[in-house]
Amino acid sequence: MASSSSSSSSSSYSNPPCAACKFLRRKCQPTLCIFAPYFPPEDPTKFSNVHRIFGASNVSKLLNDIMPHQREDAVNSLAYEAEARLKDPVYGCVGAISLLQSQVAQLQKELDATNADLMRFTTINNNNNHGRVAGYGGGSDPNYSGFSLPYSNPGGEDANYS
Amino acid sequence: MNSSRCAACKHLRRRCPSDCIFSPYFPSNNPQRFAFVHKIYGASNVGKILQDLPVNLRSKAADTLCYEASRRIEDPVYGVVRELTNLDEEIQKAHCQLARIRAQIAVIQARDEVDNVNNPNFFPPQND
Numbered sequence: 583m584a585s586s587s588s589s590s591s592s593s594s595y596s597n598p599p600c601a602a603c604k605f606l607r608r609k610c611q612p613t614l615c616i617f618a619p620y621f622p623p624e625d626p627t628k629f630s631n632v633h634r635i636f637g638a639s640n641v642s643k644l645l646n647d648i649m650p651h652q653r654e655d656a657v658n659s660l661a662y663e664a665e666a667r668l669k670d671p672v673y674g675c676v677g678a679i680s681l682l683q684s685q686v687a688q689l690q691k692e693l694d695a696t697n698a699d700l701m702r703f704t705t706i707n708n709n710n711n712h713g714r715v716a717g718y719g720g721g722s723d724p725n726y727s728g729f730s731l732p733y734s735n736p737g738g739e740d741a742n743y744s
Numbered sequence: 745m746n747s748s749r750c751a752a753c754k755h756l757r758r759r760c761p762s763d764c765i766f767s768p769y770f771p772s773n774n775p776q777r778f779a780f781v782h783k784i785y786g787a788s789n790v791g792k793i794l795q796d797l798p799v800n801l802r803s804k805a806a807d808t809l810c811y812e813a814s815r816r817i818e819d820p821v822y823g824v825v826r827e828l829t830n831l832d833e834e835i836q837k838a839h840c841q842l843a844r845i846r847a848q849i850a851v852i853q854a855r856d857e858v859d860n861v862n863n864p865n866f867f868p869p870q871n872d
Binding site: 634635636637639640644647648652655656659660662663667671672673674675676677678679682683685686689690692693696697699700703704706707 | 783784785786788789793796797801804805808809811812816820821822823824825826827828831832834835838839841842845846848849852853855856
């Protein structure tokens with residue numbers, strides 16, 4: 583009877599390499615590998631995207647400088663940025679920011695117009711009821727203007743990122 | 745020492761060739777700009793991204809790479825993705841606010857309709 587091999591140094595069936603180590607063709611030691619918790623072997627695209635844009639060495643340095651409980655979020659945001667940059671090599675995430683800022687500006691206009699309507703209706707209603715107070719203070723804020731745009735049109739000609 | 749080297753070649757301590765991929769977008773008077781992208785992306789990756797683009801789009805690409813790199817340095821965990829999240833929250837808040845104000849307007853309009861059809865001769869039902 584042949585005894586089953588019990589090699590402890592080579593990767594066994596129970597410890598497949600993480601996506602990073604598989605991509606980099608190196609041995610993966612899950613307890614030591616900085617990438618293993620965040621790049622499971624089932625999702626090889628995640629690491630290949632991040633590697634293509636940021637590089638393994640840069641990601642490793644970044645993760646080492648971050649507290650362990652924040653590393654998963656960091657990896658996910660890096661993966662998001664990498665994917666966005668691969669889809670849009672010119673604007674990356676900045677393209678999406680620009681779109682959302684336009685939506686915010688549009689909604690602000692809509693809010694201003696709707697607030698004006700509310701004031702009009704409130705005034706008319708008060709006049710019709712001769713002093714009946716309109717109780718619309720249930721949490722509403724007619725002067726809501728909570729938008730703050732950090733910059734305008736980052737993709738425009740006057741964009742200045744320096 | 746060649747004083748006309750771009751910021752990238754100065755940072756990388758190499759000669760700046762006449763066809764340097766970085767020099768149009770990383771002038772020597774702004775060393776921090778290249779330092780940021782080098783720290784986050786690496787010179788090689790930035791060079792590849794720029795090389796793969798038509799010349800007329802490289803300036804915008806360099807600008808957005810610098811922007812994202814600077815955001816990542818300021819916020820190593822979320823980088824520029826935090827702005828996306830914040831904007832998304834603002835949009836959700838605005839939608840809720842709009843819905844609330846429209847509901848208030850609908851209430852006022854409904855009250856106006858009730859007032860308009862109010863019958864001054866209305867008598868409540870009497871119990872026998």
